[in-house]
Amino acid sequence: xxxxxxxxxxxxxxxxxxxxxxxxxxxxxxxxxxxxxxxxxxxxxxxxxxxxxxxxxxxxxxxxxxxxxxxxxxxxxxxxxxxxxxxxxxxxxxxxxxxxxxxxxxxxxxxxxxxxxxxxxxxxxxxxxxxxxxxxxxxxxxxxxxxxxxxxxxxxxxxxxxxxxxxxxxxxxxxxxxxxxxxxxxxxxxxxxxxxxxxxxxxxxxxxxxxxxxxxxxxxxxxxxxxxxxxxxxxxxxxxxxxxxxxxxxxxxxxxxxxxxxxxxxxxxxxxxxxxxxxxxxxxxxxxxxxxxxxxxxxxxxxxxxxxxxxxxxxxxxxxxxxxxxxxxxxxxxxx
Amino acid sequence: xxxxxxxxxxxxxxxxxxxxxxxxxxxxxxxxxxxxxxxxxxxxxxxxxxxxxxxxxxxxxxxxxxxxxxxxxxxxxxxxxxxxxxxxxxxxxxxxxxxxxxxxxxxxxxxxxxxxxxxxxxxxxxxxxxxx
Numbered sequence: 001x002x003x004x005x006x007x008x009x010x011x012x013x014x015x016x017x018x019x020x021x022x023x024x025x026x027x028x029x030x031x032x033x034x035x036x037x038x039x040x041x042x043x044x045x046x047x048x049x050x051x052x053x054x055x056x057x058x059x060x061x062x063x064x065x066x067x068x069x070x071x072x073x074x075x076x077x078x079x080x081x082x083x084x085x086x087x088x089x090x091x092x093x094x095x096x097x098x099x100x101x102x103x104x105x106x107x108x109x110x111x112x113x114x115x116x117x118x119x120x121x122x123x124x125x126x127x128x129x130x131x132x133x134x135x136x137x138x139x140x141x142x143x144x145x146x147x148x149x150x151x152x153x154x155x156x157x158x159x160x161x162x163x164x165x166x167x168x169x170x171x172x173x174x175x176x177x178x179x180x181x182x183x184x185x186x187x188x189x190x191x192x193x194x195x196x197x198x199x200x201x202x203x204x205x206x207x208x209x210x211x212x213x214x215x216x217x218x219x220x221x222x223x224x225x226x227x228x229x230x231x232x233x234x235x236x237x238x239x240x241x242x243x244x245x246x247x248x249x250x251x252x253x254x255x256x257x258x259x260x261x262x263x264x265x266x267x268x269x270x271x272x273x274x275x276x277x278x279x280x281x282x283x284x285x286x287x288x289x290x291x292x293x294x295x296x297x298x299x300x301x302x303x304x305x306x307x308x309x310x311x312x313x314x315x316x317x318x319x320x321x322x323x324x325x326x327x328x329x330x331x332x333x334x335x336x
Numbered sequence: 337x338x339x340x341x342x343x344x345x346x347x348x349x350x351x352x353x354x355x356x357x358x359x360x361x362x363x364x365x366x367x368x369x370x371x372x373x374x375x376x377x378x379x380x381x382x383x384x385x386x387x388x389x390x391x392x393x394x395x396x397x398x399x400x401x402x403x404x405x406x407x408x409x410x411x412x413x414x415x416x417x418x419x420x421x422x423x424x425x426x427x428x429x430x431x432x433x434x435x436x437x438x439x440x441x442x443x444x445x446x447x448x449x450x451x452x453x454x455x456x457x458x459x460x461x462x463x464x465x466x467x468x
Binding site for chain 1: 370380423
């Protein structure tokens with residue numbers, strides 16, 4: 001294996017995908033490509049699940065989906081292991097890194113010691129790469145960090161066996177020797193990623209998912225002030241903004257990554273029509289940021305009337321319409 | 337978002353990292369930029385922490401008044417909820433709910449107390465008698 005080269009990205013799972021695939025010689029891989037081929041753009045207002053009594057929303061596809069879809073589309077084989085025993089999990093990891101294989105690990109954030117305390121919640125769908133060890137320390141490449149970092153044996157064990165929803169259970173994964181990717185395979189992967197994303201955002205028949213999901217949340221936002229009072233409703237809005245923008249989630253940010261993906265895709269596919277649609281996603285991303293600003297006005301206590309909540313919901317309805325249009329246009333291109 | 341609009345507000349990210357963001361450059365093409373933080377997010381995060389502190393204080397008051405057991409206080413202190421604590425302890429959620437009652441808590445075996453105390457990183461003695 002060549003020397004490990006750390007690449008910082010906006011989102012952890014994109015980053016793990018990019019870093020691990022580059023390691024396998026896929027030099028062309030970028031974060032937007034990984035995100036787009038893996039059909040990462042999504043929206044779901046998760047039903048029955050409450051986080052601190054408030055809404056649980058995800059702006060991206062299921063944890064693990066970006067990595068596995070991207071690898072599958074590019075015909076890269078993936079090796080995965082789950083463990084019950086902490087010892088077995090560590091021994092296997094040691095063996096891999098000693099063989100010079102960098103591996104991806106889902107971990108819990110709560111005990112991730114190099115994170116500032118403010119960011120450490122019980123959130124388990126986080127990913128990092130372990131690429132070596134040195135004495136009692138593991139060498140860690142966390143894609144949202146500017147540089148590589150380290151975790152002690154004990155600290156790593158703790159985060160690999162964090163408990164709660166989506167418990168990682170010592171899971172690890174890595175791509176096995178990839179074949180050289182031809183232009184043809186890459187094009188097919190891009191087209192497939194786009195078409196799957198169109199389906200996921202437009203055609204899943206439930207009101208909580210995709211562009212309809214955004215409207216579903218908007219209709220809830222309209223009712224929160226009455227139902228929960230200004231303070232709690234404000235906290236809920238803050239929660240949306242955190243899920244949307246914070247490290248490891250990045251909703252508004254995802255729209256820009258997707259726009260960047262379409263820009264790169266237009267070059268690779270030689271199709272200028274994608275540039276126009278990229279612009280539509282940039283607008284959607286800008287609208288998400290407008291909505292966050294409006295919500296911040298409320299939870300900063302500056303504006304707290306029902307009209308202000310309605311304004312938030314109106315922006316979300318506009319986002320839903322914008323993304324619906326963009327995905328419909330994408331679908332109409334009939335890429336093959 | 338244009339490159340010159342990328343927010344650079346002081347945030348809890350300070351001395352930790354800067355975030356990669358995808359922004360449009362002068363030629364209208366995407367590139368990455370680094371952001372030190374965005375006030376909109378910092379305030380949301382800050383509010384979430386104030387809420388956690390409020391809940392922890394509430395739990396503390398309840399324990400002192402004899403309305404809840406220390407399990408509730410430490411659950412809040414460690415930002416947990418029932419599924420998370422159930423995951424770490426191996427107890428069922430309904431068992432944990434019972435353990436939150438002072439009357440039930442008083443009768444807990446040392447073995448069970450130790451399971452909690454280890455996860456909450458306190459001594460059994462301090463946990464049992466709520467010495468914080």
